[in-house]
Amino acid sequence: MLEAEKLNLRRIQETCARKKTRWWDVFSEFAINRTFSFKNNVFYGVRESELKGYGIRMNVDGKTGFSFCNDISMLDSVIEYARETARYGETEEYELPGMHTIPHVACYDENIFKKDTQYYLHTLQSVVDTIRSEYSDCMVDAGFGFVDGYVHLVNSSGFDCGYRYSRQGSTISALRILPDGSRVQIYETITWNSDFNIDELVDRVILKLRFSERTVKMPFGNYYVIFTPKAFGQILGVVLQGLSGHSIERGVSRYIGKFGQKVFGKQFTVHDNPLIDFAPSSYPFDDEGVPAQNKTIIENGYVKNYIAHLQSAHLLHIQPTGNASRGHASLPFEKFSNIVMEPGTTTFQDMITQMGTGIIIDQFIGFGQSNTLMGNFSANLDLAWLVVQGEVKGRLTNSMVSDDVTTMLNDKMVLSSEREWGGNAYLPYVLCRINYSTN
Amino acid sequence: MPIDPIDVQKKLKDIQAEYAEIRMSEGYSTTIHLSKKMIETCKVGTTTQGSVRVYNKGCWGFFAFTSLDMVDYALQQAQELSHIQKKENAHSLSSLQTNVIKELTKTHIPLHTVSLEEKMCVLTEYNTILKDSQLVENTNVLYRDSMTKYLLCNTDGSVVEYDRSFCGLSLSAIAKDGAVIQPYGESDANYGGFEIVKDKHTMAEEVVRTATELVMAPQVKSGVYNVIADPKLAGVFIHEAFGHLSEADFVYENPRMKEIMVIGKRFGPDILNVVDDGTLPYAGYIPCDDEGIKPAKTYLIKNGILHSRLHSRETAVKMGEEVTGNARAITTSASPIVRMTNTYIENGDSTVEHLFEKLWNGIYVVGALGGQTNLEMFTFTPAYAYEIKKGKKTKKLRDCMLMGNVFETLANIEAIANDCTLYGGLGGCGKQGQAPLPVSSGGPHILINNVLIGGKGAGSRKTKSKKNSGNMR
Numbered sequence A: 001m002l003e004a005e006k007l008n009l010r011r012i013q014e015t016c017a018r019k020k021t022r023w024w025d026v027f028s029e030f031a032i033n034r035t036f037s038f039k040n041n042v043f044y045g046v047r048e049s050e051l052k053g054y055g056i057r058m059n060v061d062g063k064t065g066f067s068f069c070n071d072i073s074m075l076d077s078v079i080e081y082a083r084e085t086a087r088y089g090e091t092e093e094y095e096l097p098g099m100h101t102i103p104h105v106a107c108y109d110e111n112i113f114k115k116d117t118q119y120y121l122h123t124l125q126s127v128v129d130t131i132r133s134e135y136s137d138c139m140v141d142a143g144f145g146f147v148d149g150y151v152h153l154v155n156s157s158g159f160d161c162g163y164r165y166s167r168q169g170s171t172i173s174a175l176r177i178l179p180d181g182s183r184v185q186i187y188e189t190i191t192w193n194s195d196f197n198i199d200e201l202v203d204r205v206i207l208k209l210r211f212s213e214r215t216v217k218m219p220f221g222n223y224y225v226i227f228t229p230k231a232f233g234q235i236l237g238v239v240l241q242g243l244s245g246h247s248i249e250r251g252v253s254r255y256i257g258k259f260g261q262k263v264f265g266k267q268f269t270v271h272d273n274p275l276i277d278f279a280p281s282s283y284p285f286d287d288e289g290v291p292a293q294n295k296t297i298i299e300n301g302y303v304k305n306y307i308a309h310l311q312s313a314h315l316l317h318i319q320p321t322g323n324a325s326r327g328h329a330s331l332p333f334e335k336f337s338n339i340v341m342e343p344g345t346t347t348f349q350d351m352i353t354q355m356g357t358g359i360i361i362d363q364f365i366g367f368g369q370s371n372t373l374m375g376n377f378s379a380n381l382d383l384a385w386l387v388v389q390g391e392v393k394g395r396l397t398n399s400m401v402s403d404d405v406t407t408m409l410n411d412k413m414v415l416s417s418e419r420e421w422g423g424n425a426y427l428p429y430v431l432c433r434i435n436y437s438t439n
Numbered sequence B: 001m002p003i004d005p006i007d008v009q010k011k012l013k014d015i016q017a018e019y020a021e022i023r024m025s026e027g028y029s030t031t032i033h034l035s036k037k038m039i040e041t042c043k044v045g046t047t048t049q050g051s052v053r054v055y056n057k058g059c060w061g062f063f064a065f066t067s068l069d070m071v072d073y074a075l076q077q078a079q080e081l082s083h084i085q086k087k088e089n090a091h092s093l094s095s096l097q098t099n100v101i102k103e104l105t106k107t108h109i110p111l112h113t114v115s116l117e118e119k120m121c122v123l124t125e126y127n128t129i130l131k132d133s134q135l136v137e138n139t140n141v142l143y144r145d146s147m148t149k150y151l152l153c154n155t156d157g158s159v160v161e162y163d164r165s166f167c168g169l170s171l172s173a174i175a176k177d178g179a180v181i182q183p184y185g186e187s188d189a190n191y192g193g194f195e196i197v198k199d200k201h202t203m204a205e206e207v208v209r210t211a212t213e214l215v216m217a218p219q220v221k222s223g224v225y226n227v228i229a230d231p232k233l234a235g236v237f238i239h240e241a242f243g244h245l246s247e248a249d250f251v252y253e254n255p256r257m258k259e260i261m262v263i264g265k266r267f268g269p270d271i272l273n274v275v276d277d278g279t280l281p282y283a284g285y286i287p288c289d290d291e292g293i294k295p296a297k298t299y300l301i302k303n304g305i306l307h308s309r310l311h312s313r314e315t316a317v318k319m320g321e322e323v324t325g326n327a328r329a330i331t332t333s334a335s336p337i338v339r340m341t342n343t344y345i346e347n348g349d350s351t352v353e354h355l356f357e358k359l360w361n362g363i364y365v366v367g368a369l370g371g372q373t374n375l376e377m378f379t380f381t382p383a384y385a386y387e388i389k390k391g392k393k394t395k396k397l398r399d400c401m402l403m404g405n406v407f408e409t410l411a412n413i414e415a416i417a418n419d420c421t422l423y424g425g426l427g428g429c430g431k432q433g434q435a436p437l438p439v440s441s442g443g444p445h446i447l448i449n450n451v452l453i454g455g456k457g458a459g460s461r462k463t464k465s466k467k468n469s470g471n472m473r
Helices: A002-018 A072-086 A110-114 A117-134 A198-211 A229-240 A245-249 A310-316 A348-355 B005-013 B068-082 B116-130 B201-214 B231-246 B255-260 B313-319 B352-359 B406-411
Strands: A023-039 A042-060 A063-069 A139-155 A160-177 A183-192 A221-227 A270-272 A295-299 A339-341 A358-365 A376-388 A391-396 A399-404 A414-422 A425-438 B019-035 B039-056 B059-065 B100-104 B136-154 B159-177 B180-191 B223-229 B274-277 B297-302 B342-345 B362-366 B370-373 B377-381 B384-389 B392-397 B401-405 B413-416 B421-423 B429-431 B434-437 B440-443 B446-454
Touching: A002 A023, A002 A042, A002 A072, A002 A139, A023 A117, A042 A072, A042 A117, A042 B068, A063 A072, A072 B039, A110 A139, A110 A160, A117 A139, A117 A160, A117 A198, A160 A198, A160 B255, A183 A198, A183 A358, A183 A376, A183 A414, A198 A391, A221 A229, A221 A348, A229 A270, A229 A339, A229 A358, A229 A376, A229 A414, A229 A425, A245 A310, A348 A414, A348 A425, A358 B377, A376 B377, A376 B401, A376 B446, A399 B446, A425 B446, B005 B019, B005 B068, B005 B136, B005 B159, B019 B068, B019 B116, B039 B068, B039 B116, B059 B068, B116 B136, B116 B159, B116 B201, B136 B180, B136 B201, B159 B201, B180 B201, B223 B231, B223 B352, B231 B274, B231 B297, B231 B342, B231 B362, B231 B370, B231 B377, B231 B406, B231 B421, B231 B440, B231 B446, B352 B362, B352 B413, B352 B446, B377 B406, B401 B406, B406 B413, B406 B446
Parallel strands: A042 B059, A063 B039, A221 A358, A339 A425, B100 B159, B223 B362, B342 B440
Antiparallel strands: A023 A042, A023 A139, A042 A063, A139 A160, A160 A183, A221 A425, A270 A295, A270 A339, A358 A376, A376 A391, A376 A399, A399 A425, A414 A425, B019 B039, B019 B136, B039 B059, B136 B159, B159 B180, B223 B446, B274 B297, B274 B342, B362 B384, B370 B377, B377 B401, B384 B392, B401 B446, B413 B446, B421 B440, B429 B434
């Protein structure tokens, strides 16, 4: 299939080259995906999909147009659509990158595809059985699957390169209704471009079910809190909002005028690194052909850098950072790759002991819905536990937290020595203080 | 490749399956996004996609594709996948309904008659209005339309051909005053033509006025309040708080959930009636669901009592209840799952004025930025709020978020007005990675006691709960 698609790409390339344009690029993607799923403790089905698509961007007389399709027979129409939309597009004066040295990063592991159906069924059955051996009333949903994908970018400046990626992922959801009628649902998920240990996910689910066996209450107040890496991933999303060229250029970033200044606690260092072998958001070049690079975004609390694609880099007079992302049907936008936060020196267990009385937060509901542009957030607690004198007492329900990230992530915050991958972020547990409300 | 329903139907004749369906679509879409400084996006494109789903002895095989000439291969693959594991005593999902439907969206201004230039011209007018304030730092005018030829054929003999035209607009402004950055936006979308987004100048004026007022407004202080929700937020509330809980795929194989969600159980006051109805001409309209079942007016709550729930083929058969036509997929390459359509609270017996008198002191929450639930607790975010003193609106408040326990909050509904209105928009509903699915939601103004509101700082308890309904029992 890949060879046939490469031939299609040649055809698109030749057709675009014949058109009168200032520049053009073609982004194409192909992927085959297979997922096995269990629902409510039993095997449910298998989902397989084939995706392909081509996105064509053309700059005509300085203005950029865009069109897309996933059927190669539509090619001529789509090229005309791209030319037509260019009449109404924005004036874009930057140039596309030419061919350059591509950094090496491992994105593909063929071993993922050597497993047979029975392996997936057996693994998922084992996930269900292990959780239910501890909690027999638990309803478990679990999915396990892989992607075999390929992306290719070709442009009028001579860039012509593609890379293959593999991806393996699993999601486990465990649901219990407690005797008091409260509902506990724990989600754990992992994505990796190579093999991973699913047992770690199962262990985490069981630990969190254990923490949630009782429902407890806690009055309003300002408390110590430990965010698990999964929960802190959402807090970090608020921190990183505004650290893109797009938001800076539009004047809606709260970091404008604060670059080089200390905004957060001295322990806080965050990198954006697309060059980690087999990590979920690794790539050798971004979706505009700019080489991938590791960069420090926040260093010891000082805001250092932001990400920028070709357009915002040009408008802000900086170099593009290799963070353009796109699907075949979208124009490039800025996106962080693998987010890596430096760890601390305290273990998670010691954090719980040191905290005395406080809250551990693992899952929110509706986190992204508050106005987070200024760094404020309000979020309902989906999964959080009360800790008293270093001991987990039970799950807190009907409660929420509100704060702003700058106040919260100050010099007094403590980071754990352990880190966990959640999605594209590799994060420690984080101890700080927070405002807590309940009804 | 043109889609021929007769050809597609023939492919299902020889299939070895208890139930199978083929869905395919060809679409043409336009997206335009203008901001204060520039044209962010102007794109048109075509999308072809489809899938085959096969059911055998309790096992689903599913194959999705983007090349329509792969349908034969997809049929073969989906059949093979459906034989991977068999279950004893699996229910039959076939012979439920046969529907042959051919439908075309009615439009006043068909999308294909409006040029890109005309679309740009109208949108630029809205953007000019949005930009007309010193306080507006950025604007977003987002326009999206699509024309899609949809086909569903299944082994029950259903053939659904639907030429669908969808059009929508979202207008937002981000106001900035010193360190305060405040967004506000409104949206409208529906099945139809360009008429849906024409003459929205007043909407643009309202957006810029509200954004610039809010940036100066104080934040809501955290605490527990009695609140009145306007029809838009009442809709988001009922969608989040009860609509998702009524989706039977959360219940059908869970014995404890079945005990909790038993038909006939009281969930709210007598005045509360909640409906899902995919036949209404709003954004959640469907001529047929993605399993070939016709939608219906389904009472989820009638006179405060759990009356029925939303079903796919599978959940209805397994629970021994009637199908409701709520199996929907975001695209033809996604699996149908149980989803809402147009969900609303029916009119009550109070007037809006009566609600404000009854509230006397509290918070009036207006508009909706979104909502989410975990089926026990929910969060919803109004666009803004007013402080109510002695039954009158006083100061406008920003950055407000409401949360609560679904069951306690339903039981805490004190009064329902008689001004039911439904709203759609360019956003939609998300579930299991399928978003944004077009839906609408609405209701009349409703008065709810003891709602936890998040905002600035840790506030104090303002009102005591009058009722004590507890969790799911």
